[in-house]
Amino acid sequence: MNKKQIWVYIENTNKGIADVSKELLSKGRELAGRLSSYNQKTELCAIWLGSNIKKNVQMLFDMRCDKIYLVDHPELKDFKVLSYTTNLVENIKKYNPYIVLFGATSIGRELAPRIASAVRCGLTADCTDLQIGDIEFKTNKKAYKDLLLQIRPAFGGNIIATIINPEMHPQMATVRPGVMKTLELLPTGTGKGEVIALEAKIRPEDFIVEIIQKIQEEKKVDLIGAQIIVSGGIGVGNKENFKLIKELAQTLGAEIGATRAAVDSGWIHKDHQVGQTGVTVRPRLYIACGISGSIQHLAGMQESKQIIAINKDPDAPIMKIAHYKINGDLNRIIPMMIKAYKEKE
Amino acid sequence: MYQIIVLVKQVPDTRNITTKTMKEDGTVNRTALPAIFNPEDLNALESALLIKEKYGAIVTVITMGPPSAAEILRESLYRGADKVILLTDRRFAGSDTLATSYILSTAIKRIEKFDIIFAGRQAIDGDTAQVGPQVAEKLNIPQITYMQEVLHLNKNEIKVKRLIDNGIEVLKSKLPVLITVNNTSNTPRFPSIKQMAKFKKAISNSELTKVSNTLKYLSPELYSEETLIQNRLLINEWNLEDINADPSLCGISGSPTKVFKINYVTLEAQETKEILPNEKGIQALMQELIKEHIV
Numbered sequence A: 001m002n003k004k005q006i007w008v009y010i011e012n013t014n015k016g017i018a019d020v021s022k023e024l025l026s027k028g029r030e031l032a033g034r035l036s037s038y039n040q041k042t043e044l045c046a047i048w049l050g051s052n053i054k055k056n057v058q059m060l061f062d063m064r065c066d067k068i069y070l071v072d073h074p075e076l077k078d079f080k081v082l083s084y085t086t087n088l089v090e091n092i093k094k095y096n097p098y099i100v101l102f103g104a105t106s107i108g109r110e111l112a113p114r115i116a117s118a119v120r121c122g123l124t125a126d127c128t129d130l131q132i133g134d135i136e137f138k139t140n141k142k143a144y145k146d147l148l149l150q151i152r153p154a155f156g157g158n159i160i161a162t163i164i165n166p167e168m169h170p171q172m173a174t175v176r177p178g179v180m181k182t183l184e185l186l187p188t189g190t191g192k193g194e195v196i197a198l199e200a201k202i203r204p205e206d207f208i209v210e211i212i213q214k215i216q217e218e219k220k221v222d223l224i225g226a227q228i229i230v231s232g233g234i235g236v237g238n239k240e241n242f243k244l245i246k247e248l249a250q251t252l253g254a255e256i257g258a259t260r261a262a263v264d265s266g267w268i269h270k271d272h273q274v275g276q277t278g279v280t281v282r283p284r285l286y287i288a289c290g291i292s293g294s295i296q297h298l299a300g301m302q303e304s305k306q307i308i309a310i311n312k313d314p315d316a317p318i319m320k321i322a323h324y325k326i327n328g329d330l331n332r333i334i335p336m337m338i339k340a341y342k343e344k345e
Numbered sequence B: 001m002y003q004i005i006v007l008v009k010q011v012p013d014t015r016n017i018t019t020k021t022m023k024e025d026g027t028v029n030r031t032a033l034p035a036i037f038n039p040e041d042l043n044a045l046e047s048a049l050l051i052k053e054k055y056g057a058i059v060t061v062i063t064m065g066p067p068s069a070a071e072i073l074r075e076s077l078y079r080g081a082d083k084v085i086l087l088t089d090r091r092f093a094g095s096d097t098l099a100t101s102y103i104l105s106t107a108i109k110r111i112e113k114f115d116i117i118f119a120g121r122q123a124i125d126g127d128t129a130q131v132g133p134q135v136a137e138k139l140n141i142p143q144i145t146y147m148q149e150v151l152h153l154n155k156n157e158i159k160v161k162r163l164i165d166n167g168i169e170v171l172k173s174k175l176p177v178l179i180t181v182n183n184t185s186n187t188p189r190f191p192s193i194k195q196m197a198k199f200k201k202a203i204s205n206s207e208l209t210k211v212s213n214t215l216k217y218l219s220p221e222l223y224s225e226e227t228l229i230q231n232r233l234l235i236n237e238w239n240l241e242d243i244n245a246d247p248s249l250c251g252i253s254g255s256p257t258k259v260f261k262i263n264y265v266t267l268e269a270q271e272t273k274e275i276l277p278n279e280k281g282i283q284a285l286m287q288e289l290i291k292e293h294i295v
Helices: A020-035 A056-064 A083-095 A106-119 A239-251 A261-263 A293-303 A317-321 A330-344 B039-055 B068-080 B097-110 B131-137 B193-199 B205-210 B213-218 B225-230 B280-290
Strands: A007-012 A044-048 A067-072 A101-103 A121-125 A131-134 A143-154 A159-164 A172-176 A195-196 A207-215 A228-232 A255-258 A285-289 A306-309 A322-327 B002-008 B010-012 B035-037 B059-064 B083-087 B118-122 B143-154 B156-163 B167-174 B177-181 B235-237 B258-263 B272-276
Touching: A007 A020, A007 A083, A007 A106, A020 A044, A020 A101, A020 A131, A020 A172, A020 A255, A044 A056, A056 A067, A056 A195, A067 A083, A083 A106, A101 A106, A101 B143, A106 A121, A106 A172, A106 B097, A106 B143, A106 B156, A121 A143, A143 A172, A143 B167, A159 B205, A195 B156, A228 A239, A239 A255, A239 A285, A239 A330, A255 A261, A293 A317, A306 A317, A306 A330, A317 A330, A330 B280, B002 B039, B002 B131, B010 B068, B035 B039, B035 B068, B039 B059, B039 B068, B039 B118, B039 B143, B039 B280, B059 B068, B059 B097, B059 B156, B068 B083, B068 B193, B068 B205, B068 B235, B083 B097, B118 B131, B131 B177, B143 B167, B156 B177, B205 B235, B225 B235, B272 B280
Parallel strands: A007 A044, A007 A101, A044 A067, A067 A195, A101 A172, A121 A172, A228 A255, A228 A285, A285 A306, A306 A322, A322 B272, B002 B059, B002 B118, B059 B083, B083 B235, B118 B177, B143 B177
Antiparallel strands: A131 A143, A143 A159, A159 B258, A207 B167, B010 B035, B143 B156, B156 B167
8 A cells, every 4th residue: 555645735935935835844744643653654745846946855854854746847937826736736646645735825725726626626725723533424324534634714713614525535725824833944954855856747728827027025014923913903993093003012022913994994904914814823912902802803813822902891802812901991001001111121 | 798707605794793693602693694795706796897897798697506695696787797697406505615616617618608707706604715716627717816906808818917925916818717806806886776676676586486376467577487588687597407517516425525513613711810991000011011021
């Protein structure tokens, strides 16, 4: 029997391999360990497409890959969904991995469904957790061993669903950036594994969509990496008052967050949005100002280690999950916090 | 004249869940949520209507769902859609994104010619964003996701701006193409009063069967099938046989993914410290945070 394989799609960015791919390799390592038994090892494999990438494979071995499937071709320099789909589908069919993981980035979220449709397998979007488990259906007595449990919020974050693909493999999922922890790299150059160079399939019909222009800027807002987030909701009242949120954030060296309502009101850019449709965060401290706590927002921040809620409404849902609650007017309280912090510093 | 197809979905409104739509145990009561036109599908429809106004097009709106989904097709007519089709069949129920895209693409193949298919980026009940790309793959046509703006359209080529992580991309594609549309792309128009007056009488085959014979007898101008078709008031329903679909690829049997378990999100109360909203309270709080190295 062939060894089981977990494939992680390695996404390229201007600055090299995307962070989410590193997160997936770390999670993949854990899942591979869980799937391996004493006589049957499960391999963690990277599937990497691009141009002139061959020289960088050591980095992936230092991220604990057992194997790297490499499709290195000048025509694959830019991500184009059609050519990337063709090359991935071809090799997924050939090697039949047990699991294939993608980052739920703009690339992953358009590439993975196209592949799943062509391979005819299941795909779960935007997972926030992955586990391995045995499943037995009481209704038809069917039992499955070692399935990938794909865990994701659904229904606007109101439910957490566990999705499985019992029969049509590979089991494919996209995973939210920032939710899986990254393992530390092995000492540079010490990771070992096998590189399998695959022949690129380049067909003219896969290049009928042309990239005319592409502008990508350095990310200015880093909510995922922030240790402290000061976040404002509709209770802030207006754009002028939102400056207070920024001032407190600046004082504490924090990143600025916001609810969808605050973003929709035009008080701050969408890049700052925390929640089900924004970014999922888990900072050391989350200060929620004028945020009542819709489930959509809570879904994106409730795993923060400490939560301070400032709200005029003592019964607001956010007050229930906060570690510190301050029942009052944020226009008075925030200046007090800034003052108290500056005095102690 | 361009032929444009718009894919839409009726969804429960998961955006504004209030205490009224929560059960006592803190979980959401799904049946209490109103059924609405998926917000980004309205942006998709608007994109089609903008092209219709600027370049000339026939806009056909397709949805898959229970018979009650006829409502969003009427809403599409109010806004300016030319034709609407409801894919409805009990054997479609329980479809995941793969089965859904199979059913939609099979129905689209029945339509002779199309130049552009628009769909919303994603639906608010699942937020998967998968059906668009999957339909494109099944039709073997290119896809452009996260569209922000149509920059140019000529005979058989379209140029669009789209949003990607931390940036934008301008793409040029040959037609036909499937395009998914962001909510920031446009502001969907309101239903026109004039169209509403006309199309509120639009009725689907299933709805027609529920109309009593007496009513049909009394108001043949409203309920005779020929008159309805003549006035574009019959909402076409297509079932599995109509689109010649393989039943094993539809519904639950055509869906590789299964929902194994659902956990409702409930608000878990924390041990909460109440901080007094005065100088003294805030000072003590900030001291504690500094001492604990939280700030």
